[in-house]
Amino acid sequence: MTQNAPDRDYPLLEQIDTPDDLRGLAPGQLLELAAELRNFVLRSVASTGGHLSSNLGTVELAIALHYVYDTPRDRLIWDVGHQSYPHKVLTGRRQQMAQLRQLDGLSGFPRRCESSYDAFGTAHSSTSISAALGMAIASRELGGADRDNRRRHVAVIGDGALSGGMAFEAMNHAGVTRDIDLLVILNDNEMSISPPVGALSHYLTRLLLGRFYGTAKALTQRLLAPFPRLLRVVTRLEGHAKGMLTPGTLFEELGFDYLGPVDGHELPVLLETLSKLRARHGLRLLHVVTRKGKGYAPAEKDPILYHGPSRFDPATGIVIAAPGAHAPAAAAASGRPARPSYTQVFSEWICDMAALDRRLVAITPAMREGSGLVEFEQRFASRYFDVGIAEQHAVTLAAGMACDGLKPVVAIYSTFLQRGYDQLIHDVALQNLPVTVAIDRAGLVGADGATHAGSFDLVYLRCVPNIAVLAPADEDECRQMLYTAFMHEGPAAVRYPRGTGPGVQVRRDLIQIPWGKAQVRRAGHGLALLAFGSMLAPALAAGASLDATVINMRFVKPLDRVLLRQMALAHKGIVTLEEGVRMGGAGAAVAEALSEMGLCCPLLVLGLPDHFVDQGDVASLLARLSLDAEGILRSISGWLAALAPSARDPSLPEPATRAPELPRR
Numbered sequence: 098m099t100q101n102a103p104d105r106d107y108p109l110l111e112q113i114d115t116p117d118d119l120r121g122l123a124p125g126q127l128l129e130l131a132a133e134l135r136n137f138v139l140r141s142v143a144s145t146g147g148h149l150s151s152n153l154g155t156v157e158l159a160i161a162l163h164y165v166y167d168t169p170r171d172r173l174i175w176d177v178g179h180q181s182y183p184h185k186v187l188t189g190r191r192q193q194m195a196q197l198r199q200l201d202g203l204s205g206f207p208r209r210c211e212s213s214y215d216a217f218g219t220a221h222s223s224t225s226i227s228a229a230l231g232m233a234i235a236s237r238e239l240g241g242a243d244r245d246n247r248r249r250h251v252a253v254i255g256d257g258a259l260s261g262g263m264a265f266e267a268m269n270h271a272g273v274t275r276d277i278d279l280l281v282i283l284n285d286n287e288m289s290i291s292p293p294v295g296a297l298s299h300y301l302t303r304l305l306l307g308r309f310y311g312t313a314k315a316l317t318q319r320l321l322a323p324f325p326r327l328l329r330v331v332t333r334l335e336g337h338a339k340g341m342l343t344p345g346t347l348f349e350e351l352g353f354d355y356l357g358p359v360d361g362h363e364l365p366v367l368l369e370t371l372s373k374l375r376a377r378h379g380l381r382l383l384h385v386v387t388r389k390g391k392g393y394a395p396a397e398k399d400p401i402l403y404h405g406p407s408r409f410d411p412a413t414g415i416v417i418a419a420p421g422a423h424a425p426a427a428a429a430a431s432g433r434p435a436r437p438s439y440t441q442v443f444s445e446w447i448c449d450m451a452a453l454d455r456r457l458v459a460i461t462p463a464m465r466e467g468s469g470l471v472e473f474e475q476r477f478a479s480r481y482f483d484v485g486i487a488e489q490h491a492v493t494l495a496a497g498m499a500c501d502g503l504k505p506v507v508a509i510y511s512t513f514l515q516r517g518y519d520q521l522i523h524d525v526a527l528q529n530l531p532v533t534v535a536i537d538r539a540g541l542v543g544a545d546g547a548t549h550a551g552s553f554d555l556v557y558l559r560c561v562p563n564i565a566v567l568a569p570a571d572e573d574e575c576r577q578m579l580y581t582a583f584m585h586e587g588p589a590a591v592r593y594p595r596g597t598g599p600g601v602q603v604r605r606d607l608i609q610i611p612w613g614k615a616q617v618r619r620a621g622h623g624l625a626l627l628a629f630g631s632m633l634a635p636a637l638a639a640g641a642s643l644d645a646t647v648i649n650m651r652f653v654k655p656l657d658r659v660l661l662r663q664m665a666l667a668h669k670g671i672v673t674l675e676e677g678v679r680m681g682g683a684g685a686a687v688a689e690a691l692s693e694m695g696l697c698c699p700l701l702v703l704g705l706p707d708h709f710v711d712q713g714d715v716a717s718l719l720a721r722l723s724l725d726a727e728g729i730l731r732s733i734s735g736w737l738a739a740l741a742p743s744a745r746d747p748s749l750p751e752p753a754t755r756a757p758e759l760p761r762r
Contacts, residue, residue, distance in 0.1 A: 106133075106136075107133040107134075107136075107137055108133075109122070109126060109129055109130045109133055110130060110133040110134055110137055110186070110191065111191075113130070113186075113187055113191070114189050114191075115188065115189055116163040116164075116168050116187060116188060116214070119160065119163050119164055119187055120163075120164055122164075124365070124368060127160055127161075127164065127364050127368075128364055131156050131157050131160055131364060132392075134156050134159075134160065134183055134186060134187070135153060135156045135391070135392045135393075136392075137186060137191070137194075138152050138153060138156065138182050138183060138186065139153065139392075139393055139411055140411060141182070141194040141195070141197065142182070142197070142406070143406075143408065143409050143410065143411045144195070144408060145194070145195065145196070145197045145198060145199065145408065146198065146405075146406060146407040146408050146544065147182070147197050147198050147205055147405065147406075147544070148179040148180070148182070148205060148404065149390070149393075149396055149403045149404070149405070149406055150389040150390040150396045150400035150401075150403045150404050151179055151180040151255070151286070151389055151404070152179075152180055152181075152182040152183060153389070153390050153391045153392055153393055153396055154180070154284075154286050154361070154387040154388055154389045154390065154391045155175075155180045155181075155182075155183055155184075155253075155284065155361075155387065156183045156391070156392075157361060157362050157363070157364050157367060157387075158183075158253065158282070158284065158361050158367065158385060158387065159181075159183035159184045159187060160183070160187065160364065161364060161367035161368050162184075162251065162253075162371065163184070163187050163188070164368060165368060165371040165372050165375055166249055166251060166371070166375060167248075167249075168188070168214055169188075169213045169214045169216070170248050171248050171249040171250070172216040172217075172229065172232050172248060172249070172250045172251065173214070173216055173251050173253070174207075174216050174217045174219060174225040174228055174229050174250075174251065174252045174253065175207055175219055175225070175253050176222060176223065176224060176225030176252060176253060176254040176255065176258050177206075177219060177220070177221070177222040177255060177257075177258050178205075178206035178207045178218070178220050179205060179206060179220075179405075180253075180255065180284070181206065181207050181215075181219075182194075182197075184207075184214070185203065185207075185212075188212055188214035188215075189212065189214075190203060190211075190212065198544035198545070198546070198712050199712065199713060199714075200711075200712070200713030200714065200717050200718070201711075201713070202712070204546055204711070204712060205544065205545060205546065205712065206218065206219060206220040206546075206548055207219055216228075216232070217229075217232075218548070220545075220546075220548030220549060221512070221513070221516070221548065222255075222257065222258035222261055222486050223254070223258045223259070223260075223261025223262070223263040223264045223486055224263060225252035225253065225254050225258070225264075226252045226254060226263075226264050226267035226268055226271065226279075226281055227263060227264075227266070227267040228252070229250045229251065229252040229279055229281075230250075230267055230270065230271050230274065230277070230279060232250050233250045233274075233277040233278060233279045234274065234277060236248050236250070236277075236278075237276055237277055244276075244278070244378060247278065249278055249280070249375055250277075250278060250279050250280065251280045251281075251282060252279070252280070252281050252282070253282045253284055254281060254282070254283060254284065255283075255284045255285075255286065256283060256284065256285045256286065257463065257485070257486060258486060259283060260463070260485035260486050260487065261485070261486040261487060262487060262489070262490070265351075268281070268348070268351045268352075269351060271351075271352065271353075271380055272351045272352025272353070272380065273352070277379075277380070278378050278379065279379075279380055279381070280374055280375075280381045280382075280383065281353065281380075281381070281382045281383070282382075282383045282385055283357075283382060283383070283384045283385065284361065284385055284387055285358065285384060285385065285386050285387070286386075286387045286389045345357070345382065345384070348382045352380050353380045353381060353382040354377075354379065354380065354381045354382070355381075355382050355384065356370065356374070356381065356382070356383050356384065357382075357383055357384030357385065357386075358384040358385070358386045359383070359384070359385055359386070360385075360386060361385040361386055361388075362387060362388070362391060367385070370383065371383075390403055393411070395414040395415070401466060402415060403415065404466075436572075436597045436598070436600050437572060437597070437603065438595075438596055438597050439537070439569075439572065439575055439593040439594060439595070439596070439597070439598060440467070440468065440469040440537055440595075441469060442572050442576050442593075442603060443468070443469050443508070443535055443537070443575070443579065443593070444469030444470065444471075444472055444473070445576070445603075446575075446576045446579045446580065446607075447459060447469075447470070447473055447506060447508075447535075447579075448472055448473055448476060448477075449605075449607070450579075450580065450583060450607070451473065451476070451477050451480065453607075454504060454583075456502065456503050456504040457480065457503075457504050457505075457506060457583070458480045458481075458482065458498060458503050458504070458505050458506070459473050459477070459480065459481050459482065459505075459506050459508060460482045460483075460484065460491050460494060460495050460505055460506070460507045460508070461482070461483050461484070461491070461507075461508045461509065462483075462484055462485065462486055462487055462488045462490075462491045462509060462513060462517075463483060463484075463485050463486045463487075464508070464509070464510065464513070465483055467510070467537070468508035468509065468510070468535070468537055469508070469537075470483075470508055482494065488509065488513050488514065488516035488517040489516060489517050489519070489520050491509065491517060492507060492517035492520035492521050492524060492525060492532075493520045493524045495507050495525065495530075495532045496520070496524040496525045496528065496530050496532060499525075499530040499531050499532050500528075500530065504531060504533070504583065505532050505533070506532075506533045506534075506535055506583065507532060507533070507534045507535065508535045508537065509534065509535070509536060510536070510537050510538040510549070510551065511536045511537070511538050511539045511540075511550075511551025511552075511553075511554045511592060512538065512542075512548070512549045512550065512551055514534065514536060514554060515553065515554075515557070518557060521534075521561065521564075521588075522561055525564075525588050526561045526562060526563045526564050526588055527562075527563075529563045529587050529588065530587075530588060531585065531586055531587055531588065532588050532589075533579070533582045533583045533585075533588075533589055533591070534588070534589070534590040534591070535579065535591055535593075536551065536554055536590055536591065536592040536593070537593065537595065538550075538551045538594070538595045539551035539554055539568075539592035539593055539594055539630070539631075539676070539677070540552070540594045540595075540630075540631055540676030540677060540715075541594075541676065541705075541710060541715045541718050541719065542595050542715070543595065543596075543712065543713065543714055543715045543718075544712050544713075544714075545712065546710075546711050546712030546713075547709035547710055547711055547712075550709075550710060551592065551594075551677070552677055552705050552709075552710070553677070554590070554592055554677065555568075555592070555629075555653055555675060555677040555678075555681075555682045555683050556677065556678060556680070556681040556682050558590055558592075558653075558654070559653055559654045559681075559682075559683070559686055560681070563587055563588055564587075564588045564589065564590060564654065565582065565585060565587065565588070565589040565590070565652070565654055565655065566589075566592065566652070566653040566654040567581065567582055567589065567591045567592070567610075567651065567652055567653070568592055568593075568629045568630030568631075568650070568651065568652075568653055568675075568683075569593055569630060569651075570598075570599075570628065570631065570632075570633035570634070570649050570651070571598045571599050571600075571601035571633070572597075572598040572599075572600075572601050572602075572603050573601045573602060573603045573604055574601070574610070574649075574651070575591070575593050575598070576603055576604070576607070577604075577607070577608050577609070577610050578591045578610060578651075579591050580607040580608070580609060581609045581610045581612070584609055585612075592630065593630070593631075594630070594631045594676065594715075595715075596715070598631075599634050610651065612652075612655075613652050613655040613656070613657055614651065614652070614657050614660075615627075615648050615649060615650045615651050615652065615657035615660045615661075616648065616649040616651060617646065617647075617648055617649075617660075618637060618647045618648065618649045619637060619640050619641070619645070619646060619647035620646055621640060621643070621644045621645040621646040621647070622644065622646070622668070623643070623644065623645060623668060623669055623670075624643055624645040624668055624669065624670050624671070624672060624733070625646040625647075625648060625664040625665075625667075625668040625670075625671050625672070626639065626640050626643075626645050626646065626647045626648065626671075626672045626674065626729075627648045627650050627661075627664070627671060627672065627673045627674070627687060628647060628648065628649060628650060628673075628674045629653060629673070629674065629675040629676075629677075629683045630675070630676060631676050632674035632675055632676055632703075632724070633647070633649050635674070635719075635724065635725050635726040635729055636674050636729070638726035639726045639729040639730050639733070642726075642730055643730070643733065645672075646664065646667075646668065648660065648664065650683070653683045653686060654686065656686055656687065656690050658690055658694065661687065661690055661691070661694075662694055662696065665691060665694075665696045665698040666696070668698070669699070670698065670699040670700070670701065670736075670737075670740070671687065671691075671698055671699070671701070672700075672701045672702075672703060672729075672733060672736075673700070673701070673702050673703065673704075674703045674704070674724070674729065675703070675704040675705075676704070676705065676719075676724070677704055677705055678704060678705045678706075678707065679702050679703070679704040679705065679706070679707070680707055682702075682704055683704075684700075684702030684703070684704060685702065687700065687702075688700055688702065699736075699740055701732065701733065701736045703723075703724065703729060703732055704724075705722065705724075706722065710722070
């Protein structure tokens, strides 16, 4: 496997530990530095995995920004943050790139706690302009009257991130905010993760064709310079026509002075342009055109494939195995791997379901590949809706469709559903509309870390009236739960983890799971382990060691209260397990239900702790959090020791009894 190359392969880059070192180079050395930095990023990501295409496209931009601006005093925000690897390398983290996105290593996104050069955390998109505007206001209020000595504020936002409504909300506010200095750099690489969609994307594409405007204007001025009166007439006509010709009309109407487009890989042009812009005050927008995968031919050819690759050899590129290679014959015949990921299970189910029910439509907020909708788009193009980075719109669009007879499925990551929460409550749940929410990346997500972990969906979903919440324990159950949720006459969410499951064979039949019913997976005594979703596998392993009863709860809402009552009365204690935060989650739901049923039973709630969990492989993280089988046994052992008669308050009732009846008035 390719490793990070020694510094001797990067004679200029090895001299750069801070942007101050960068500014000590002569401008003529920066082209060589860019070549070294691009090669370093390529080889680093190839050895660790991570985001590649976007970072190969921001090499020159990162160099130019740190060369011209006085970082970290000047504030620089990258949006989305996965394009910030060159920035990380130039700001003292070159040696740490070998641990990128690994346990206890560098984050794949900017983090304020990681470096003073990371002005703002930007793992979710479209936030940079709001944050930079807030910083600019703070600078105005606290920086004194001398505007020239105030810090500068730069928000680098990709064209995909610009499709998020929050970016335009911020620009709209900035346009009426007095006495601030803010530069927005539109990094136009014609792609977010999936290909960009919507009218804004088409508008930006037309801007590239509009480059003739600047050349035509300059030529006209030269030709008419000897005829000033005629030039004035043409200038007035230009004012009327500019709205149809100039690329920046949209931004200028929002109060920004527009410049560009400029080539984001031409360092001399970037240096000159940024130097002039830093000296100017007010609101400015620089339109920079870059190319994803720049300098590495395979990534330039297929930037989606190289968006977030695992480890690979740069000499050969990513090798895509033929369908069915090294798989059992049945899987090879179908073209499916032996252990499909949960995303692949969803992908097959939604295509099968769409073939059976023409009312089904699929909605995604710019996550076609990640959510498993590539095949669906190909087969059911008119029923596929990629709304861009617009989670709020995605949810309310689904509500509108459901009002008039369609059966929408919103395919979304758990972390991004948070952005559509108000719409989920007000537009879907309040009206009790039949919208199915397929929640991918529920629980820990590994290398992307805390910003992308699906830690909170059980909490924020189960408290909303009318919404059912289902949690499959394996691949087949995921398929059948998606079908069950889709057939439900009301809103229902199915949450499933990233990656593969335990390897259960997926049945082709579509079978409805009994609504709200849990499943006894192991009969034991003493303790009952209630596992939600992905925690069933470690619960079964721990249950075998304890000879405990193990329940696959299946439904977080509605809970199977009948079975829960039986477990409480038949066992000395109950342990709940979930891959979500403990506070307010599935275990809390069990505690509430026991209380409402008047049952006193010792209860141990196991799940994610009350702090953010950083990046690392999921198995290592679960072990660190004591949510693997061994950790579960340790937690139960400590809990039982605390419950031993010598440690218990003798005034407490014995386990597994009904609560005493309250005195009547």
